[in-house]
Amino acid sequence: MAALTEEELIQIRRHLHEIPELALQEKETHAYLLDVIKQMKQDYLTIREPAELPTALLVLVKGSQPKRTIGYRADIDALPVEEETGLPFKSKHPHVMHACGHDIHMTVALGVLSYFSEHQPKDNLLFFFQPAEESESGGKRAYELGLFSGEWKPDEFYGLHDNPGLPAGAIGCLNGTLFAGTTEVNIDVWGKGGHAAFPHQAKDAVVAAAALIMQIQTIISRSIDPIQSGVVTLGKVEAGSIRNVIADHARIEGTIRGLTQKMIELIDQRLAEICHGIELSFGVKVDLGLNQGGYWPVENNPELTANFINYMKGEPDVEFIETKPAMTGEDFGFLLAKFPGTMFWLGIDDDSSLHSATLKPKEEAIYKGVTAINGFLNYRMDQ
Incomplete structure (x- = not known):
């Protein structure tokens, strides 16, 4: 169904894989991306390069009888990972790799866009090639x-994430939270130093x-509904300089994961209360820093997601798999908090897992993904 052929899409993906950027x-x-898009039929396309977010790219496809504007997002950044795949088209940029598969995301979006550049959609379509998903909260910035x-x-807004644990080209989804929200935790404990012999x-x-x-370990076990899921992990602790001196400062760094924004806010509240209690108990000062940015839970809209799942389940050429929530983070959650999708x-x-130096997606997933999404968008526009 795509105007770009499967072979052309694979070549596009390989070139994108060679040029990862943070x-x-x-x-x-x-x-x-701009060069590829400008080679498409331009009759229905409007291209926007926002000066406020210069590496972002938006393309509006004008519909023939628009009732709505349907958004489709693809993230474009990479990770600070040294590639170890041995592929002939491996990254040309040292210590940077598309280890999360954003090269696949972009290629699928280009395939969908190329199809609708040749076959005018009924509704308007908005394609958002988004920078800074892995860090810097690109969706929130936009x-x-x-x-x-x-x-x-x-x-309404749609987007995909590749999954190494599913068969190539299969579509996975669930109605509810797909990805957890994440928050960085930074805690500084300030006391008074002294000699080890005079505590x-x-x-x-x-x-x-x-x-x-x-x-802090009691937050999940005693403040969160056991039927729900949340995580507080403290992965880094630093304090002191020598064995016989009482430290005047300790630094704790960690992360919060929660399946709803309400849960994350509850964990935040309990963290603040516990830190205040420690101040009173030990006569120290505790500075708590919480940084969520745009990494909100990816909470799928119930009605739109039921519609999406029903289509994919009923399409004979699509292998649909109902998945479970994942505790990894994705900044598309912020956009889904602003627009249903x-x-x-x-x-x-x-x-290999996502973010691995050896990640090698099966390229047959690309065309299958494009075909499934094209079919769904046409189905959605007929409703």
Whole structure:
């Protein structure tokens, strides 16, 4: 169904794989995407390069009888990973790799866009090639910069993420939260240093931090509904300089994961309360820093997602798999909090995990993904 052939899409994907760039640095990627899009039929297309977010790219496809504007998002940045795939088209940029499969995401979006550049859709379609998903909250930036206003405002938004654990080309989804929201946790405990032999003259930051860490572990076990899911992981602790000096400072760094924004806000609240309690108990000062940015839970819209799943289940050429929530983060969650929509999986069948230096997606997933999405969008526009 795509105007671009399967072989052309594979070649596009391989070139994108060779030129990975980090968040907000995607200049070469942007230029290549623009070049591919400008080679498409332009009759229905309006291309926008926002100066406020210069590596972003938006394309509006004018519908013939528009009732709505349907948004489709593809993220374009890569990760600071040294590639170890041995592929002939491996990354040309040292220490940077499309280890999360955003090259697949972009290629599928180009395939869908090329089809609708040749076959005018009934509704308007908005394609958003988004920078800075892996860090810097690109979706949130775009929203707060006002990029989705006027004719560029979607009534509903869709996007995919590749999944190594699903067969190549399979579509996975669930009605509910697909990805957890994430929040960075930074805690500084400030006490009073002193000699190890005179602890009563000091305020031990290590002891206070140890008590804080243990109390934080009770948030999930005692403040969260056991039927729901949340995670608080404290992965880094630093304190002290020598064995016989009581430390005046301890640093704790970690992460929160939650399946709803309400749950994350509850965990945030309990963290703040526990930190205040430690201040009172140990006579120390505790500075709590929480940074969520745009990494909200990816909460799929119930009605739109049921419609999406019903289509995919009923399509004989689509292998649909109902999936479970994942505790990984995705900044599409912020956009789904602002616009109703659905995120879904595209299977890429690989033994390596996402963010792995050896990730090698099966390329037959690309054309199958394009075909499934084209079919769904045509189905949606007939409703």
